[in-house]
Amino acid sequence: MKFSRFLTSGALGLTFLAAPVALAAPADEAAKKVTFDDDVKPIFRQHCLTCHNQSDKRGGLAIDSYGALLEGGGSGEVVWDDGDIDASRLWQLVNHDDTPAMPPDQPKIPAKQLATLKAWIAGGILENSGSKAKKKKKNSLAFVAPSSGKPEGPPPMPTTLPQKVPVVSDRAAAVTAIGVSPWAPLIAVAGQKQISLYHGETAELLGVLPFEEGIAQSLRFSRDGRFLIAGGGEHSVLGIAAVYDIENGSRVATVGDELDVVFDADCNDNMSKIALGGPQKMLRIFDATDGTLLFDLKKHTDWIYAVAFSPDGVLVASADRAGGLVVWEAATGRQFLDLTDHKGAVNSISWRDDSNVLASASDDGTVKLWDMIQGKAVKSINVGGGPVNAVRFDHKGQLVTASRDHRVRLFDASGNKIKEFPAMSEAVLEAAITHDSSRVVYGDWTGKVQLTTIADPPVPTPLAANPPPAAERLKAVEATLASIQTKLKPLAAAQQAAKAKFDAAEKQFKDAQAAQAAAIAAVMQSEEKEASLRQQSKQTREKLPAMVTKSRDQHDAVIAARLGLGESSDAAQMEAVANVEAQLAAQLSEVAETRRAVIELTKQADAEKVASGDLIAKIKPAEEMALQKRDALLDAQNEHRQAKLAHDAVAAQMSEQDRKKEALAEAVQ
Template identity: 75%
Template sequence: MNSIRLIAAASLGLSFLGASTTLATAAEGSPAKVTYEDDVKPIFRQHCMTCHNQSDKRGGLAIDSYGALMEGGGSGEVVYDDGDVDASRLWQLVNHDDTPVMPPEQPKIPAEQLAILKAWIEGGILENSGSQAKAKKKNALAFAAPSTGKPEGPPPMPKTLPQKVPVVTERASAVTAIGASPWAPLIAVAGQKQIVLYHADTAELLGILPFEEGIPQSLRFSRDGRYLIAGGGEHSVRGIAAVYEIETGSRVATVGDEYDVVFDADCNDTMSRIALGGPQKMLRIFDATDGALLFDLKKHTDWIYAVAFSPDGVLVASGDRSGGLVVWEAATGRQFLDLTDHKGAINSISWRDDSNVLASASDDGTVKLWDMIAGKAIKSINVGGGAVMAVRFDHKGQLVTASKDRKVRLWDASGNKIKEFPPTPEAALEAAITHDSTRVAYGDWTGTVQITTIADPPVTTPLAANPPPAAERLKAVEQTLASIRTQLEPLSKSQQEMKTKLDAAVKALNDAEAAHKASIAAVEQSKATEVSLREQSKQLSEKLPALITSSRDQHDRVIAARLSLGDAPDAAKIEIVAAVESNLANLLSQIAQTRRDSVSRLAEADKEKNRTAELAAKIKPAEAIVVQKKAGVDAAQKAWEQAKQAHDAVAAQMSEQERKKQQLVAAIQ
């Protein structure tokens, strides 16, 4: 590895040869505004310009002018205007942080001059006194509201993701990383220059995230499942940590610029810090919002394979190839625990949800559970079958492990084996358990990735780490669309038929209900008529006593009038008698008619009562018809809903396939 670094540095060409004398600088500290022309160029002239000038560009680099320095050398830029001194290749070599040191075969540049160079880089590499430093760059994470747990509402799932396959190969490479969302049915699988997202329940390919830097070596979701953190790169070339937003697939942050691959990376609970580790043996912690290096922790003596923040963000753990396992204070970078029980490489680490227990998987064939309060191992699980390559906690405190014996196993919170899954063709390298603890996804050395239900392990479904190109998947989608259209036509016809039957049933029910209501109304009307007739008869009967009394009085008047005639009645008296008798006759006629009317109303009321009974007898049959028609409507409604549901389900499939087709067509174009 050192020889590789040496070659890379040599190609950069920073051979700072020059005089051994130092240039006097300010007695204490660096100037308030450090510039290339006033402060840096004199240092370069003393130590570097002999080999790095316009006439003799060692490694393609000239630094005798500001413009030439900004162009960089044969391997690219050597300083950046973002104020990140640790990312500057120039600083790494002159400060002897990396090899080959500069100037070669000479003492290190004096501390006073190094302070000036550092201040110049941190100040934004200003050219002269009139230059202004650029504002520090922020990425999308700087504007994201932090979330430390289960999100409110539906968990984040992909909506519109890229479908283009960056690399197409006959077979996938060894599986380097598998991640599972903490709250959604979502699985992420690392491939060659890509990350493939699958629906955990259906194994449907949801999208492909490009990872142009190389191969992702680690995939971890943020605590709320909104982001995916990928660490990786290309061996001996470059290593980074990338953060993707799950719903859109957009990369919102790229942190780190390692000179070798990143084996593992993770974000803290608030997405404000990113920790990464790799062959450079340094645990580096960055500000996730602007990429600034916060801590460069040097405890490890070998390649760092595993890095993970505790769920509460208080601690960060790192494990290396020599069995070193260190827990750090995330806020300060101070060492918290040095855990030394493992006898082999630490390949994977995982935190329990409460942040009190850390699990570590090792080449020594064990998974150890560490109590963060006691600072010691509380359980050592002898997995068996050689090196344990992966370990992951679920929300229940269960553990899933992958080992070189081709076995993936599930353990309960006490370290007892619950289940063993179908073996992989070669050594199992990665494993993850879904958010609801119902499925396990795992992959091996051959690139085979599969997902299985915990309830029925023998049934597995393959997941492609390197999916077919968009053109091939487009053909499959078009075939699926053709099949769906064939299914949809009879379903549409059936739905229409059921709707027609439902409309007829509803009409029949409305008619039956109208008839039933009419029957009830007729009964009520008949009852009201009967009551009215009886009331009329009663009122007429109540008039008779007064009429009879009046008739008797009138009769007395008739008798008196007749007696008044005497033996020789005259015409006037006769007329009076006739009038009185006529009144009596009218009263008697009125009494007779009232009696007849009262009896007639009573007879009519009795008839109406009988009619009411006849009408009431028709209500129950009308009710029965309504019940029957309602049952008919219910049956028709159910049949229509079933037909509609079947139609809509297939229509939704067609809509989804149409959406996929559009995405794939866009990817091909």
């Protein structure tokens, strides 16, 4: 086990002579420049120069002059002029953020003097009052997560996975590896000759991948989440890297043939290269398509514990038991950076999504954040609780750590602790954050694995690192099926009853709608008839003036004819008068009939208006009835929907359990 080696590292770097007296700062200190000559050197003289001067360079470092301080010591530079306080090695040591803490075996130097040192570093490490600060560089910890790597459409999830458990034991062994999908609720947990895949939200066991070569020491998902890369094997016998398709669980590639176990393995962004490392102290990079060895990189002097490609595939980092941390060019195999600040074994590394920052966790109790552009540590996080066994970034740039003090901690993108989870019973060996940053999953030395929500209060859910055999799980599934079948029958009856009620309510609603529509149509028909009658009455009335005028003219003609007849008894003249009088009588009769028609049409229109009013009065009750039936229909529809949802949910559970039963039955055979 890579985490079973506990090393003691010697103190390197600065040593200080502690003194109890603090120098008084000027009253206008905040308003003036903070310089080496005026402000910092007096602090060094009081605490440091006994050990760090030109005559006695402890750790190769002298700080009694500005030039000597800039040269640094045996571990490299300790201050930079970019104003980045988090990246300052000097500040990390005097503020006890990193080891060896200065002064050694002493409390921190007084807070006021620490504030002066901090202001000096943040101000650009000015030498004297005539010095000018350079423009500050961009903060490397300012992070905006890119979306590259996320596949189009739904993220990959298992569909059909193997269910057989290769090795069954009474208890789980120490957790050697945990991996989480970058885009899906999927968790991989290593066990003896097997890798268990769990749903990251429900904690359901989705399947078991066989790892016949031994124990997986590392589990990493590909950039798009479609493949799982497992590095491992058997100590002093065999080491390989295996690649699995997570949808069906098939092994699509096996790379390497090490003479000892592989502690870590990873693939690049396009799955063309696989890198692995272990006790043989060499970083090996293979062609993922045909397994040929591309690079055999010999830089490390001790076991390689961690290997990881940058998300963009440009770099690959490797870390070892002696505190070595090297970054390589993935395309050429040439060394890119040699990072030497750790004072203990580097157990775990993780890249931020933008590939600009690398996190490393060490036995020296720190997690360091390395800027790939500046080539230095921009933050040293004193995790607390001793050696740090694991570190992982999430998409937000947050960090989760696992430590030997049984604790899991969460840090923000700037390295500030934001949460500490309840302690486990033993040292926590592995930890990771789920794809949506809602949960952390971690495992300890006893084999206990826990999935915990980040939100308060944390809700822990155990995951079995050593799943029960297929036969045992088959019995559980069969019992679950029997329980589901018992629930399904009354739900089906309730659904049928709700459907019948819904159908009846729908018919009643449609009948009420038809009655309402009929009432409205009758009113419209009556109103149209009334309008037609009044129009006919109007048109008939408009004929009367002309008819009356004509009858008056005819009346005048009658009077003239009568006057012309006088007392004459001439038959012809009398016949003419009679004809004129007959025409008048006919015209008067027509006028009378027309008047009667107007009166009748008006009476009919008035009657139709009354009838229309009666019909209108019937519309509101019909409308209210339709509304009542609509509400009843909506209630019945909702009742039916709920009954159907309840039935379908249980039916889906039954279908899923049937699928599991079939898979487990096949595994048992």
